[in-house]
Amino acid sequence: MPDRSHPPLIHNIGQLILPLPELIHLDNGIPVYVTNMGTQDVIRLEIVYRAGRPFEQKQLASRATAAMLKEGTRQHDAAAIAETIDFYGASLSQPFNLDTGNLVLYSLSRHFESVLPLFTEMLDSPVFPEDELRAFVKRNKKSLKTDLAKTDVVAYRTVTEKVFGEDHPYGYNSTLETYEELGREDLVAHFERCYGIDNCTVFLSGRITDSVIRALNAQIGQLERTGRPESCSMAVHAPARGYNYIPHPDSVQTAIRIGRRVFSRHHPDYPAFFVLNTILGGYFGSRLMTNIREDKGYTYNIYSSLDVMRNDGAFYIGTEVGNEFVEDTLHQIRLELKSLIEHPVEEEELTMVRNYLMGNFLSMLDGPFNVGEVVRTMVGDDLPFSFFSTLVESVNTVEAETLQRLAVEYLQPEEQWEVIVGTRQGS
Amino acid sequence: MIQFSRFELDNGLKILVHRDESTPMAAVNVLYNVGSRDESPERTGFAHLFEHLMFGGSANVPDFDEPIQLAGGENNAFTNNDITNFYDVLPAENLETAFWLESDRMLSLNFDEQVLDVQRKVVVEEFKESCLNQPYGDAWHHLSDMAYKVHPYRWPTIGKVPKHVEDATMDDVKDFYFKYYRPNNAILVVAGSVDPDEVYALAQKWFGEIPKGEVPLRRLPSEPPQKRLEKRISESSNIPTDALYLAFHIPDRLHPDYYAADLLSDILCNGPSSRLYRRLLKQEHLFAAIDCYVTGSIDPGLLIIEGRPSEGISLEKAEAAIWRVLEELKAEGVSERELQKIKNKAESNLTFSELNVLNKAINLAFYELLGNAALINEENFHYQRVNADDIQRLARTVLTEDNCSQLYYRCKEGTVEEV
Numbered sequence: 001m002p003d004r005s006h007p008p009l010i011h012n013i014g015q016l017i018l019p020l021p022e023l024i025h026l027d028n029g030i031p032v033y034v035t036n037m038g039t040q041d042v043i044r045l046e047i048v049y050r051a052g053r054p055f056e057q058k059q060l061a062s063r064a065t066a067a068m069l070k071e072g073t074r075q076h077d078a079a080a081i082a083e084t085i086d087f088y089g090a091s092l093s094q095p096f097n098l099d100t101g102n103l104v105l106y107s108l109s110r111h112f113e114s115v116l117p118l119f120t121e122m123l124d125s126p127v128f129p130e131d132e133l134r135a136f137v138k139r140n141k142k143s144l145k146t147d148l149a150k151t152d153v154v155a156y157r158t159v160t161e162k163v164f165g166e167d168h169p170y171g172y173n174s175t176l177e178t179y180e181e182l183g184r185e186d187l188v189a190h191f192e193r194c195y196g197i198d199n200c201t202v203f204l205s206g207r208i209t210d211s212v213i214r215a216l217n218a219q220i221g222q223l224e225r226t227g228r229p230e231s232c233s234m235a236v237h238a239p240a241r242g243y244n245y246i247p248h249p250d251s252v253q254t255a256i257r258i259g260r261r262v263f264s265r266h267h268p269d270y271p272a273f274f275v276l277n278t279i280l281g282g283y284f285g286s287r288l289m290t291n292i293r294e295d296k297g298y299t300y301n302i303y304s305s306l307d308v309m310r311n312d313g314a315f316y317i318g319t320e321v322g323n324e325f326v327e328d329t330l331h332q333i334r335l336e337l338k339s340l341i342e343h344p345v346e347e348e349e350l351t352m353v354r355n356y357l358m359g360n361f362l363s364m365l366d367g368p369f370n371v372g373e374v375v376r377t378m379v380g381d382d383l384p385f386s387f388f389s390t391l392v393e394s395v396n397t398v399e400a401e402t403l404q405r406l407a408v409e410y411l412q413p414e415e416q417w418e419v420i421v422g423t424r425q426g427s
Numbered sequence: 428m429i430q431f432s433r434f435e436l437d438n439g440l441k442i443l444v445h446r447d448e449s450t451p452m453a454a455v456n457v458l459y460n461v462g463s464r465d466e467s468p469e470r471t472g473f474a475h476l477f478e479h480l481m482f483g484g485s486a487n488v489p490d491f492d493e494p495i496q497l498a499g500g501e502n503n504a505f506t507n508n509d510i511t512n513f514y515d516v517l518p519a520e521n522l523e524t525a526f527w528l529e530s531d532r533m534l535s536l537n538f539d540e541q542v543l544d545v546q547r548k549v550v551v552e553e554f555k556e557s558c559l560n561q562p563y564g565d566a567w568h569h570l571s572d573m574a575y576k577v578h579p580y581r582w583p584t585i586g587k588v589p590k591h592v593e594d595a596t597m598d599d600v601k602d603f604y605f606k607y608y609r610p611n612n613a614i615l616v617v618a619g620s621v622d623p624d625e626v627y628a629l630a631q632k633w634f635g636e637i638p639k640g641e642v643p644l645r646r647l648p649s650e651p652p653q654k655r656l657e658k659r660i661s662e663s664s665n666i667p668t669d670a671l672y673l674a675f676h677i678p679d680r681l682h683p684d685y686y687a688a689d690l691l692s693d694i695l696c697n698g699p700s701s702r703l704y705r706r707l708l709k710q711e712h713l714f715a716a717i718d719c720y721v722t723g724s725i726d727p728g729l730l731i732i733e734g735r736p737s738e739g740i741s742l743e744k745a746e747a748a749i750w751r752v753l754e755e756l757k758a759e760g761v762s763e764r765e766l767q768k769i770k771n772k773a774e775s776n777l778t779f780s781e782l783n784v785l786n787k788a789i790n791l792a793f794y795e796l797l798g799n800a801a802l803i804n805e806e807n808f809h810y811q812r813v814n815a816d817d818i819q820r821l822a823r824t825v826l827t828e829d830n831c832s833q834l835y836y837r838c839k840e841g842t843v844e845e846v
Binding site for chain 2: 355
């Protein structure tokens, strides 16, 4: 019979080394980062253009342009594209990213070369058909209406808008009007300005053979259009703090978002703040979760989050709580922030967070697609691949006093934006 | 091909091991053969509440999450109609920590009033967040209530009403634990960078002493065939836009026709070239959103079509358009190319699902519960074997008005603010 009172020994995770991708250049100069690993015969191909919001001349143009790439090319209409991609069991996806326009293809290796020409066509000669755009606008207006009925969505939209400002590329929100004002010419212009071979990077992961690379070169390597616009000004003029209550009648829960502007991954405080955020609300054992869910039972979920973009970042706490718990939840959140400001984190808690994050890093290196995503993040943010080991190192060595210094600097309760959406205003 | 070995302990605990050396992680999955279908109609939502209580500590583990996090891992669980499933994913060298934790809560859960009190509140907030505070969040309450009259699938896993959760007592908790959370009612799967012999030794060490229990025999009433269309309209000023749901009974998970029913739902609405999406959303612009899926439950489940009509399109007109597509499928069947397309998609889905070690562990446990984990490697065979006649036959028997429950969400005129 085992001695249950003695838990099994916990082993520290050994080395965490990011498998470096191979960098090749296609005939037309497009850089391709290849992560060749894994046991399944599958491929993920992603092309990333610097074509997000910072490059827009009209709001929503970047998202609409990326979304409409698959809605028709000079050679194939939307239906034919959809049918071919589906027929080969492949799929297209477009990860949400404010800085870029992305198109991702997932395919079984044996069908990859059958779908690649169509994928290339979407990057080469999309036609942005007027009727498809009108339908896109109509669908998006409708789903926006649905979203605006959800307190959590309204709260998220509001806090990001407050933090960056309502006209800032990272802050503005879609509205029925901005959708309505989108014209085909806006998409064409955005495409022609931004979707150049000198403005993109390709990421390949999975089982990548020479034949896959040859096919890629024969297709994407032959694209010719150039286009590489300057980003607009990313200066932020929004007030650094404030309070905003948005009534939402009849809602049985109230959504709370509390946060502020922080920084991108380039900032020297990023690695330690990443740890601080985890302690506060970045994992199940976090202080917010332990106090407000596991001790008080006010909510199903509470978290804090660090959203980083290429040029900036936002930190916010989010939760939906029963209306009767709003006041005390706000009070408890402020207490948790103050506690991080006033007291150094104890070694025991810090060890737990370090170990938890090490396991997290290990999962980030598990399998070709996960590694490929780390590679894409580093390249996309112009960070060296050594950033990964820097981050790992910081997590392992960060000191309680550094965390406290960051808490003093960034987590002062009165220096946050507070957004409350629901039937209870809080105080 | 997912290879695995299988052991069984004297206390009836089944153990499956899948070795995958390509990952540094290990997934430990414990499936308990109990779900919301095993609840009493007066205490619905209990299996799910109980899932929460399993994290409330056990004799030697004051806090379940802490040691997992210390070991660099994550853990979670889910409950559905059929099962309650717990999992831990952690660096393979810390595998034993998961054995210690999972075995301790199977052996001696703390029956802590304070934990019960907090988790009742948490689950009530979850109920609000997922059902009451979301537009259409109570759709599943309506649909299960219409489609099932006698089978316990007639209430949703979250529970019929929050009151049932609020009323749960410590006696209920103890009773449920000793009935269902026994080794002979569980399946343990370990997948990842692990040695099967070592796993067996660990299982013997940590789970071997847990006594088996008397698991009640499951005697669920089978749902008689639906005889006529069920209709319900939910009118409210709190929903942003109209929506409709159609639910059709389909065969159980082990029925040979299950695969044809699943492919039927794919033909209707999986992927941008599927019929409902292409025809009604992209070409005719009648819908702003449309989807179709099967529930995949062990007992006979449902094929659900749900959609939100475009601005200015009535629910009646939108529904008629869906029926037009269904009738055409019933009359004309599918072409060879369309059939091949959905089979390719099915194969692709299966391959991609095998990329993730946790997915593999959960699936192995589920197939073992269905009768034999080896079924996991036969899935593609079953999908590829479906022919065009099967699809048409299923379409004709399943997609009928008599077999349908219809739910409309209608916005009350003039009460929704324009944004």
